Amino acid sequence: MTETGAGRDNKGQAWAARLSRNRWLLGASVLAVLAVYFFAGVSVYVLVLALAALAAAAMLPTDAGRQPADAGAAIEASGLQRLSGEYLAAAVADPLIIFDHSATIVHANAAAFAAFGGLAPGMSLSLKFRAPEMQALLDGILSGQVAADAVDYTEKLPVERTYRVSASTVGHATGLYVLVFKDQSETRRIDRMRADFIANASHELRTPLASIAGFIETLRGPARNDAAARDQFLQIMQNQTGRMARLIDDLLSLSRWEMKPYLGPGTEVDLRQTIDSVIDSLGPLAGENGVIIEREFANGPLVVPGDRDELFQVFENLLENACKYGQSGGRVTVSIAGSEDGQQPGFDVTIRDYGPGIAEEHIPRITERFYRVDVESSRTQKGTGLGLSIVKHILTRHNARLSIKSEVGKGAAFTVHLPAR
Amino acid sequence: MQSVHIVSAYDEELKYLSKRIAAMGGHAERMVEQAVAALVNVDHGLAQKVIQDDLVLDEGQREIDDKAIIIIARRQPMATDLREIVGAIRISADIERVGDLGKNVAKRVASVDGRQPNSLFRGIEALANLALTQLKEVLDVYASRSVERIGLVRDRDDQIDAMYTSLFRELLTYMMEDPRNITPCTHLLFCAKNIERIGDHATNIAETIYYIVTGEQMPADRPKGDKTDKIVLPGTVPAK
Ligand SMILES: Nc1ncnc2c1ncn2[C@@H]1O[C@H](COP(=O)(O)OP(=O)(O)O)[C@@H](O)[C@H]1O
Numbered sequence: 001m002t003e004t005g006a007g008r009d010n011k012g013q014a015w016a017a018r019l020s021r022n023r024w025l026l027g028a029s030v031l032a033v034l035a036v037y038f039f040a041g042v043s044v045y046v047l048v049l050a051l052a053a054l055a056a057a058a059m060l061p062t063d064a065g066r067q068p069a070d071a072g073a074a075i076e077a078s079g080l081q082r083l084s085g086e087y088l089a090a091a092v093a094d095p096l097i098i099f100d101h102s103a104t105i106v107h108a109n110a111a112a113f114a115a116f117g118g119l120a121p122g123m124s125l126s127l128k129f130r131a132p133e134m135q136a137l138l139d140g141i142l143s144g145q146v147a148a149d150a151v152d153y154t155e156k157l158p159v160e161r162t163y164r165v166s167a168s169t170v171g172h173a174t175g176l177y178v179l180v181f182k183d184q185s186e187t188r189r190i191d192r193m194r195a196d197f198i199a200n201a202s203h204e205l206r207t208p209l210a211s212i213a214g215f216i217e218t219l220r221g222p223a224r225n226d227a228a229a230r231d232q233f234l235q236i237m238q239n240q241t242g243r244m245a246r247l248i249d250d251l252l253s254l255s256r257w258e259m260k261p262y263l264g265p266g267t268e269v270d271l272r273q274t275i276d277s278v279i280d281s282l283g284p285l286a287g288e289n290g291v292i293i294e295r296e297f298a299n300g301p302l303v304v305p306g307d308r309d310e311l312f313q314v315f316e317n318l319l320e321n322a323c324k325y326g327q328s329g330g331r332v333t334v335s336i337a338g339s340e341d342g343q344q345p346g347f348d349v350t351i352r353d354y355g356p357g358i359a360e361e362h363i364p365r366i367t368e369r370f371y372r373v374d375v376e377s378s379r380t381q382k383g384t385g386l387g388l389s390i391v392k393h394i395l396t397r398h399n400a401r402l403s404i405k406s407e408v409g410k411g412a413a414f415t416v417h418l419p420a421r
Numbered sequence: 422m423q424s425v426h427i428v429s430a431y432d433e434e435l436k437y438l439s440k441r442i443a444a445m446g447g448h449a450e451r452m453v454e455q456a457v458a459a460l461v462n463v464d465h466g467l468a469q470k471v472i473q474d475d476l477v478l479d480e481g482q483r484e485i486d487d488k489a490i491i492i493i494a495r496r497q498p499m500a501t502d503l504r505e506i507v508g509a510i511r512i513s514a515d516i517e518r519v520g521d522l523g524k525n526v527a528k529r530v531a532s533v534d535g536r537q538p539n540s541l542f543r544g545i546e547a548l549a550n551l552a553l554t555q556l557k558e559v560l561d562v563y564a565s566r567s568v569e570r571i572g573l574v575r576d577r578d579d580q581i582d583a584m585y586t587s588l589f590r591e592l593l594t595y596m597m598e599d600p601r602n603i604t605p606c607t608h609l610l611f612c613a614k615n616i617e618r619i620g621d622h623a624t625n626i627a628e629t630i631y632y633i634v635t636g637e638q639m640p641a642d643r644p645k646g647d648k649t650d651k652i653v654l655p656g657t658v659p660a661k
């Protein structure tokens with residue numbers, strides 16, 4: 001059930017592995033404890049003892065530990081009091097939702113809120129999880145046909161994620177049930193990466209490979225003794241291998257962003273600092289292209305929830321495009337401003353160039369993989385056609401939006417709307 | 422006066438309606454997803470499955486209609502409840518149409534051989550992602566009743582129109598390049614149109630939800646529509 005990788009032979013790791021193998025049991029038992037907290041009145045020490053006992057039980061070899069019903073009963077019998085059920089649910093790292101006989105949400109932990117937008121206590125689970133397999137899971141458990149069940153559930157949008165979802169009753173006759181979502185996206189990622197690679201890379205890599213093969217043939221045959229041609233061909237071959245390497249890098253980073261689970265809650269990004277360092281890192285490219293980068297940052301703190309490395313890549317890709325494709329404009333402006341626009345207060349980061357711009361019909365499409373307005377200019381600029389797809393994926397994970405405005409001949413403006421918390 | 426017992430049975434009936442709507446919605450979302458996957462991967466088996474699955478939605482809509490009429494007749498609901506029930510009838514009709522559109526896409530898989538340029542399939546996939554996101558957001562609003570989120574749904578409508586217009590143009594270009602492309606590209610064009618229509622039904626559902634929750638019609642905002650009637654490719658004469 002969990003990824004017990006090879007080479008875990010030292011003691012601590014073995015325990016950790018066992019713990020993780022038994023985490024379902026642990027989760028179920030913790031929930032039993034939780035139910036007791038809700039429905040009986042007991043003291044905190046007993047709870048601490050019970051939890052310690054659970055942890056110990058989870059450390060036992062798997063077979064000995066597989067007695068969920070007994071463990072639950074024992075704890076319930078001793079009774080508990082004044083424990084925050086929310087703390088317990090919060091201690092479970094996987095999304096966890098407790099619901100009642102009518103599939104109404106009673107409690108959802110922070111991981112569940114982070115994973116599934118728009119959850120609220122009182123909401124009906126069967127309205128929120130509409131996929132046929134989830135409906136069947138909920139119907140089965142609520143009708144009392146089974147006490148516990150599990151299905152694989154894939155959410156395609158906004159970001160593809162696959163879960164092993166298990167549902168079970170909580171304690172004895174509490175009228176409560178629990179869903180726990182174990183994220184399996186990482187495990188699926190390898191499969192997906194292989195499929196993606198075949199679908200995208202094989203096609204894109206074929207052209208540079210064919211050209212390298214052609215030059216090798218020429219170098220061994222007609223150009224064997226032509227020093228000038230040899231140098232020129234080797235240069236072209238080097239460009240081609242560079243291109244292949246960039247393509248592989250971009251594909252891997254796209255797969256990584258696509259398959260990474262939702263953002264962990266709590267991390268924050270200082271936009272001012274992040275964007276300053278993006279501008280610094282692209283200084284040489286801008287200089288080479290004769291582009292001046294201007295800043296227009298709003299005053300005050302410019303902080304949003306998010307992952308710094310990911311947002312760094314977003315602004316780097318956008319600014320790089322502006323310097324490359326908007327080169328003829330001679331300058332690029334980067335602005336950060338507060339946005340009160342509509343329902344989502346936050347910050348707008350706009351990267352504007354004064355180059356040729358993008359024709360209207362291409363704008364909706366340029367975030368698609370490998371979509372290039374002009375294949376030749378993308379190639380000479382060392383592009384892969386993946387930069388904006390990476391941007392889009394990262395922004396989706398951040399609940400952010402990208403809007404593109406352009407007038408042909410006057411330049412292009414890419415605006416990222418980042419919601420504040 | 423109704424007894425407490427009867428009122429709660431009535432609540433159960435209303436809950437049942439919305440639960441069936443959600444299940445139909447989930448089914449339709451899955452059908453569209455699989456229809457597009459079948460098209461992009463030229464998977465005839467999956468296409469057949471989608472075509473079969475459409476029966477479930479037809480059945481679902483009939484059931485909701487029947488149940489809703491029985492509730493209206495027996496309970497004579499007022500105001501909010503009546504809107505809820507009439508809304509259910511309307512939403513299930515829109516979902517059933519979404520299923521039909523998914524089925525239509527699946528039916529065309531047989532006529533597309535997958536030899537068309539990759540970028541077309543990626544474009545159709547991207548269009549479908551927009552439409553499915555819109556549908557998901559709308560059905561999520563049905564679950565949460567947070568109608569203030571409906572504005573976002575409308576933004577998507579514009580994006581879908583823009584994407585459709587761009588695909589339309591690309592398809593026309595391929596047809597003009599080589600007459601042999603005309604047949605498969607026409608099928609793809611219909612697929613794109615079907616997917617774009619799914620977005621329209623999602624918007625209808627959003628309007629119905631707004632009405633259920635607020636009792637008012639959703640304020641109209643701007644003229645709808647794609648711009649494909651104005652597209653003229655270089656070298657062609659605009660139709661008069
Ligand atoms: N600022 C810009 N001005 C004009 N065209 C742009 C701009 N940014 C992106 N593009 C167009 O969008 C395409 C896709 O960009 P991207 O995904 O970053 O891929 P790449 O730069 O690797 O080609 C580019 O090939 C280019 O045609």
Ligand SMILES: [Mg+2]
Pocket residue numbers: 317320321383384385387388
């Ligand atoms: Mg780029």
